[in-house]
Amino acid sequence: MVKKTESAIMIDLTQFNKDLATLGIKVTYTMVVYIGDTYRIITSKGEEIGGSREEKEKIIAHLLSKQPFLPITGEEMNHGYLFIETGLAADVMEKLKILLRSISFSMDKYMLEERMQSCSLGILDSAVNAIEAKDVYTKGHSDRVAGLAQLIAERMDLPYSEKEVAQAGLLHDIGKIGISERILTKPGSLTDEEYQIIKSHPEKGAQILEPLVMFKKSAAAVRHHHERYDGKGYPDGLAGEEIPLLARVIAVSDAFDAMTSDRPYRKAFSYDIARQKILSASGTQFDPTVVEAFNSIEEKKISSVIGSRA
Numbered sequence: 520m521v522k523k524t525e526s527a528i529m530i531d532l533t534q535f536n537k538d539l540a541t542l543g544i545k546v547t548y549t550m551v552v553y554i555g556d557t558y559r560i561i562t563s564k565g566e567e568i569g570g571s572r573e574e575k576e577k578i579i580a581h582l583l584s585k586q587p588f589l590p591i592t593g594e595e596m597n598h599g600y601l602f603i604e605t606g607l608a609a610d611v612m613e614k615l616k617i618l619l620r621s622i623s624f625s626m627d628k629y630m631l632e633e634r635m636q637s638c639s640l641g642i643l644d645s646a647v648n649a650i651e652a653k654d655v656y657t658k659g660h661s662d663r664v665a666g667l668a669q670l671i672a673e674r675m676d677l678p679y680s681e682k683e684v685a686q687a688g689l690l691h692d693i694g695k696i697g698i699s700e701r702i703l704t705k706p707g708s709l710t711d712e713e714y715q716i717i718k719s720h721p722e723k724g725a726q727i728l729e730p731l732v733m734f735k736k737s738a739a740a741v742r743h744h745h746e747r748y749d750g751k752g753y754p755d756g757l758a759g760e761e762i763p764l765l766a767r768v769i770a771v772s773d774a775f776d777a778m779t780s781d782r783p784y785r786k787a788f789s790y791d792i793a794r795q796k797i798l799s800a801s802g803t804q805f806d807p808t809v810v811e812a813f814n815s816i817e818e819k820k821i822s823s824v825i826g827s828r829a
């Protein structure tokens with residue numbers, strides 16, 4: 520999966536070439552950009568120079584010693600270089616500098632977004648750990664749901680990035696943060712009032728995530744992960760394809776991990792029994808296409824996510 524930053528930068532480069540053409544600038548160049556801790560080396564013909572990190576470093580060192588260049592400088596850091604041919608007129612150089620400024624600006628923006636996202640995810644991950652620490656039975660549950668959701672996603676053509684699938688899995692129960700330990704770990708049956716409190720967690724979770732733009736798709740999946748395919752779930756009683764696809768994927772992953780875990784009121788089901796229960800709820804509780812994708816995953820891949828418990 521191409522990371523958002525990388526694909527966005529490739530779009531910027533396409534725009535850069537269009538702008539050169541619009542301004543009538545004919546220049547042969549080699550552009551080096553740093554993305555995270557990797558380099559991309561792209562020529563004016565649109566070809567990308569591959570190789571190991573060391574090989575790319577040698578190429579960059581060679582270019583730095585031989586060719587004139589313009590730095591691609593952002594607010595805080597250098598994002599790379601534009602190596603150009605010798606003998607360009609001063610006015611062409613000025614135009615190139617202006618065009619590079621817009622690339623620098625975009626790269627600053629993407630880097631900032633990535634940093635904000637990983638920072639927010641770090642905070643939310645701590646919140647998930649805090650919830651799971653309240654209840655020994657759910658320890659590691661969110662991580663496993665994220666892993667299972669990714670396995671299902673690999674089998675389906677989903678309109679979500681790998682990161683979005685993992686985030687939705689990791690954060691699906693984040694709304695439990697406000698629910699007392701007493702209710703979460705109560706061994707006996709819940710009162711109506713306690714059940715209503717537990718049932719509020721998808722909405723609370725979505726409320727936590729909605730203000731964060733980068734978690735928009737995760738927020739929708741979190742809100743709807745307890746909907747049922749037949750419309751009998753909560754909070755909104757959505758049915759079939761009204762339920763966001765990512766929520767339907769999380770629902771199967773969540774149920775399978777819950778069934779193969781010990782709970783205060785029962786022991787874990789075996790892998791085979793849990794799988795049968797998922798299959799028998801296809802079309803009622805779960806989306807049949809998601810169940811089919813889940814059922815096609817090899818047992819050893821599932822075991823690598825949920826451990827040897829099942």
Ligand SMILES: [Fe+2]
Pocket residue numbers: 691692720744745
């Ligand atoms: Fe949940």
